[in-house]
Amino acid sequence: MKEVLLKIKRQDNPQTKPYWEEFKVPLTPKMNVISCLLEIQKNPVNVKGQQTTPIVWDCNCLEEVCGACTMIINGIARQACAALVENLTQPIVLQPLTKFPLVRDLMVDRIKMFENLKKIRAWVPIDGTYYLGPGPKVSQSVQEKVYPISTCMTCGCCMEACPYVNNKSNYMGPTAMAQVYLFNSHPTGAMEKEKRLDAITGDGGIADCGKALNCERVCPKEIPLVSIIGELNRQTTFRSFSRWLFK
Amino acid sequence: MKVVVVGGGLAGLMAVIKLCEHDVDVDLISYVPVKRSHSVCAQGGINGAVNTKGEGDSPWNHFDDTLLGGDYLANQPPVLGMCEAAPGIIYLMDRMGVTFTRTGEGLLDFRRFGGTLVHRTAFCGSTTGQQLLYGLDEQVRRWEVEGKVKKYEEWDFLSAVIDEEGVCRGCVAQDMKTMEIRAFPADAVVMCTGGIGMIYGKSTNSYINTGSPASSIYQQGAYYANPEMIQVHPTCIPSEDKHRLISEGVRGDGGRVWTYKDGKPWYFLEEWYPAYGNLVSRDVASRGIYKVCRDLKLGIDGQDFVYLDVTHLEPEWIEKRQHGVLEIYRKFAGEEPTKVPMKIFPAMHYTMGGLWVDYDQMTNIPGLFAAGECEYQYHGANRLGANSLLSCFYGGIVAGDKVPEYGMKLKKDYRNISSKVFETEVAKQKTKMEKIYRLNGSENPYRLKAELNEYMSNNVTVVRYTEKLKETDKKILELMQRYQKIGVCDAGGWSNRTAIFIRHLWNMFEFSRAIVHGALLRKESRGAHYMPEYPDRDDENWLKTTKAKWTPDEPQFSLEDIDTSLIKPRVRRYDVRKDEVIKEEAEKEKVATLRKEEAVVG
Numbered sequence: 001m002k003e004v005l006l007k008i009k010r011q012d013n014p015q016t017k018p019y020w021e022e023f024k025v026p027l028t029p030k031m032n033v034i035s036c037l038l039e040i041q042k043n044p045v046n047v048k049g050q051q052t053t054p055i056v057w058d059c060n061c062l063e064e065v066c067g068a069c070t071m072i073i074n075g076i077a078r079q080a081c082a083a084l085v086e087n088l089t090q091p092i093v094l095q096p097l098t099k100f101p102l103v104r105d106l107m108v109d110r111i112k113m114f115e116n117l118k119k120i121r122a123w124v125p126i127d128g129t130y131y132l133g134p135g136p137k138v139s140q141s142v143q144e145k146v147y148p149i150s151t152c153m154t155c156g157c158c159m160e161a162c163p164y165v166n167n168k169s170n171y172m173g174p175t176a177m178a179q180v181y182l183f184n185s186h187p188t189g190a191m192e193k194e195k196r197l198d199a200i201t202g203d204g205g206i207a208d209c210g211k212a213l214n215c216e217r218v219c220p221k222e223i224p225l226v227s228i229i230g231e232l233n234r235q236t237t238f239r240s241f242s243r244w245l246f247k
Numbered sequence: 248m249k250v251v252v253v254g255g256g257l258a259g260l261m262a263v264i265k266l267c268e269h270d271v272d273v274d275l276i277s278y279v280p281v282k283r284s285h286s287v288c289a290q291g292g293i294n295g296a297v298n299t300k301g302e303g304d305s306p307w308n309h310f311d312d313t314l315l316g317g318d319y320l321a322n323q324p325p326v327l328g329m330c331e332a333a334p335g336i337i338y339l340m341d342r343m344g345v346t347f348t349r350t351g352e353g354l355l356d357f358r359r360f361g362g363t364l365v366h367r368t369a370f371c372g373s374t375t376g377q378q379l380l381y382g383l384d385e386q387v388r389r390w391e392v393e394g395k396v397k398k399y400e401e402w403d404f405l406s407a408v409i410d411e412e413g414v415c416r417g418c419v420a421q422d423m424k425t426m427e428i429r430a431f432p433a434d435a436v437v438m439c440t441g442g443i444g445m446i447y448g449k450s451t452n453s454y455i456n457t458g459s460p461a462s463s464i465y466q467q468g469a470y471y472a473n474p475e476m477i478q479v480h481p482t483c484i485p486s487e488d489k490h491r492l493i494s495e496g497v498r499g500d501g502g503r504v505w506t507y508k509d510g511k512p513w514y515f516l517e518e519w520y521p522a523y524g525n526l527v528s529r530d531v532a533s534r535g536i537y538k539v540c541r542d543l544k545l546g547i548d549g550q551d552f553v554y555l556d557v558t559h560l561e562p563e564w565i566e567k568r569q570h571g572v573l574e575i576y577r578k579f580a581g582e583e584p585t586k587v588p589m590k591i592f593p594a595m596h597y598t599m600g601g602l603w604v605d606y607d608q609m610t611n612i613p614g615l616f617a618a619g620e621c622e623y624q625y626h627g628a629n630r631l632g633a634n635s636l637l638s639c640f641y642g643g644i645v646a647g648d649k650v651p652e653y654g655m656k657l658k659k660d661y662r663n664i665s666s667k668v669f670e671t672e673v674a675k676q677k678t679k680m681e682k683i684y685r686l687n688g689s690e691n692p693y694r695l696k697a698e699l700n701e702y703m704s705n706n707v708t709v710v711r712y713t714e715k716l717k718e719t720d721k722k723i724l725e726l727m728q729r730y731q732k733i734g735v736c737d738a739g740g741w742s743n744r745t746a747i748f749i750r751h752l753w754n755m756f757e758f759s760r761a762i763v764h765g766a767l768l769r770k771e772s773r774g775a776h777y778m779p780e781y782p783d784r785d786d787e788n789w790l791k792t793t794k795a796k797w798t799p800d801e802p803q804f805s806l807e808d809i810d811t812s813l814i815k816p817r818v819r820r821y822d823v824r825k826d827e828v829i830k831e832e833a834e835k836e837k838v839a840t841l842r843k844e845e846a847v848v849g
């Protein structure tokens with residue numbers, strides 16, 4: 001029987017030291033990385049034949065829409081559920097994301113991305129959920145432009161790839177920038193456009209982006225992050241300039 | 248007033264927003280960060296008779312289709328309420344900025360879905376659930392900033408806190424990082440914890456859908472209604488870890504199901520059901536595919552699958568409308584669906600049954616409410632595609648409006664409840680957890696789950712035989728015994744996912760028994776429940792809700808009549824248009840009354 005060899009970086013909790021452990025699981029057709037981890041759960045024994053604990057990781061949808069299962073697979077941040085074994089070189093090396101606090105094994109705490117969404121007011125300011133008729137009309141071309149941005153699943157791949165997201169900087173990262181663009185594009189959302197632009201002007205804001213362009217390359221939803229950041233850059237500059245003019 | 252909402256899928260988040268608008272403080276508990284809830288998986292769309300295609304659609308027509316699709320097993324008044332609210336709900340989501348697909352005029356576009364003949368389904372490409380969930384998630388975040396909502400994400404729900412009067416006063420949950428177990432005192436609890444797909448293992452559901460929270464309150468005395476009503480979706484990609492769904496919307500956009508017969512493509516659904524064709528309701532389509540593959544042995548290459556074909560459609564057009572789904576097929580099946588027909592087979596998908604609730608979404612335990620897929624109210628014996636998202640919104644709205652009304656009538660505030668009530672429940676849950684930590688036998692819990700999955704998938708899905716059901720019950724009892732011999736294989740006191748899973752596993756066993764016993768009890772075929780031994784619908788004896796009550800030995804059932812006050816149940820046919828069936832039945836009735844009159848006169 002064909003087997004898959006995995007090398008997994010493990011850590012019992014944030015206080016202890018990480019260690020590596022290797023596993024072999026039987027290969028099945030169209031197997032993905034999650035199926036490998038599920039196999040290990042059923043038989044938590046490493047290649048040395050030692051009994052060990054099942055791996056802890058995050059996942060939910062198993063079809064690349066929830067963003068939960070992001071991890072570093074053979075050096076690249078991506079979704080484990082969409083990583084087919086047949087396309088990976090072995091041993092398959094699994095590591096947790098490094099830009100977020102570690103919880104255990106392959107699981108990290110990505111709450112800071114959700115907190116950023118608060119800072120940038122990532123919502124349409126509706127009056128209430130009672131009946132107020134239909135929303136504003138939107139042309140097909142605008143819908144087609146913003147739709148990909150609204151599929152951002154806060155997965156964190158772009159954060160992992162961006163050299164300017166790190167311990168020493170407060171940079172909110174490309175995810176938040178894309179969401180500013182999304183809400184500023186909506187007719188009602190645009191009513192708070194200035195507030196959002198102000199939120200990304202200054203510390204942790206758009207100026208912290210060093211245009212390294214890594215983010216767009218890894219985004220599984222193919223969101224045009226670089227051109228979005230470029231456009232927002234122009235808008236924040238213009239806004240700072242006009243604020244200075246009308247002071 | 249303070250309320251705990253458990254679960255932040257569509258139903259939970261909608262309830263939270265309504266509660267906040269009523270000035271209620273909310274604790275929101277969720278196993279996953281709410282933005283990663285299973286609702287993101289919904290692809291095809293959400294129903295509402297907005298009638299923008301000049302087809303004369305109406306909420307009443309939507310209501311009629313929903314009842315027929317559900318084989319009349321739903322109480323009618325709440326279903327009508329839902330269908331009437333639907334257009335307003337779609338407009339609300341539109342105002343929140345959800346990126347719905349548009350027509351050339353900039354209006355919302357609608358597609359066709361199963362069990363109906365009109366375009367009634369609003370959609371965002373093929374990621375409708377994701378977009379709708381994000382819309383609500385954003386509004387909840389806004390309330391979080393306002394200080395009305397406090398989120399407890401990555402907390403596992405353990406049990407309701409029920410006082411000596413039998414009233415729910417909050418719940419107990421566990422922080423999945425620190426493993427701390429604590430009580431959440433509140434005036435009411437709303438359960439919005441979704442489906443149970445993991446009981447079947449390879450289903451279209453998400454990984455965390457074990458049904459553990461609903462099972463847990465079922466074991467505390469909440470009724471579980473119509474547990475046997477399990478939907479098997481006709482078009483899925485079979486796979487090791489999950490059977491991924493190919494949305495019904497693909498057929499709504501023109502996809503055709505076929506297999507080879509005598510060397511030529513055979514569009515069996517179109518042949519058998521000329522009126523609805525590929526868009527017959529799901530139970531009918533799944534049975535059709537089973538018949539082709541299992542009885543006629545006409546699956547492709549003699550195997551368990553048939554084709555779902557979009558190769559005849561304009562590639563650019565279908566890509567725009569179904570990009571998400573086609574990408575899933577490309578990624579997980581490794582073939583190009585616009586060039587080669589997709590290989591699909593039915594898989595477990597949805598639970599029509601669920602926690603019994605009254606028309607205010609309250610369970611039989613006062614103060615304990617439920618909304619979304621975890622309750623039973625809107626879909627009868629089979630759910631129509633794109634009605635689930637709708638029922639999540641509507642259930643969330645009703646709960647969000649009715650919970651404050653319940654709160655006004657409460658004599659005691661949650662702060663005046665003796666702390667003993669909470670301490671007792673917390674202690675009980677801690678003891679349970681300690682027991683799990685001490686399990687040191689040789690059984691692996693994940694393998695026990697795999698065995699459960701196999702039996703449930705083989706015996707309690709599309710076709711059900713008494714013998715096989717009994718065998719399954721025996722198997723579950725065996726697994727429950729072997730559960731005592733589990734080795735926990737992880738003794739860690741930090742983020743111990745295995746220990747948590749073991750708790751869920753027991754709850755899955757208890758639920759499975761309710762499903763199997765419900766199926767054994769219902770001696771007829773209705774909607775998703777098909778028993779060759781009793782092939783017909785039997786309204787005389789079985790136009791009834793089955794209500795399971797947990798006992799230590801086995802589930803005990805009572806039957807409840809269905810409220811059919813609005814539309815008289817008709818025969819369920821998808822081979823002819825429903826207006827023709829209505830006409831035919833009216834004719835028959837006329838003749839019958841004439842005969843009766845003649846008899847009296849004669």
Ligand SMILES: Cc1cc2nc3c(=O)[nH]c(=O)nc-3n(C[C@H](O)[C@H](O)[C@H](O)COP(=O)(O)OP(=O)(O)OC[C@H]3O[C@@H](n4cnc5c(N)ncnc54)[C@H](O)[C@@H]3O)c2cc1C
Binds near residue numbers: 277278376439459620
């Ligand atoms: C692949 C797929 C496609 C679908 N497409 C459509 C469609 O196009 N149209 C349609 O109408 N319906 C569709 N459905 C059905 C629909 O998506 C679901 O029924 C619906 O999203 C359920 O929403 P919910 O709010 O009830 O629960 P969920 O979205 O499942 O949310 C459950 C919540 O409960 C929480 N929870 C669960 N367990 C626990 C626990 N132990 N402790 C604490 N919290 C817990 C979770 O964290 C989550 O927040 C589809 C379903 C699938 C599987």
Ligand code: SF4
Binds near residue numbers: 163164174215225229
């Ligand atoms: S362009 Fe570069 S620096 Fe800017 S967000 Fe993307 S990766 Fe980071």
Ligand code: SF4
Binds near residue numbers: 156158
């Ligand atoms: S922008 Fe792309 S990579 Fe970044 S979080 Fe969103 S989906 Fe993930």
Ligand code: FES
Binds near residue numbers: 064067
């Ligand atoms: S599990 Fe949801 S993206 Fe992989």
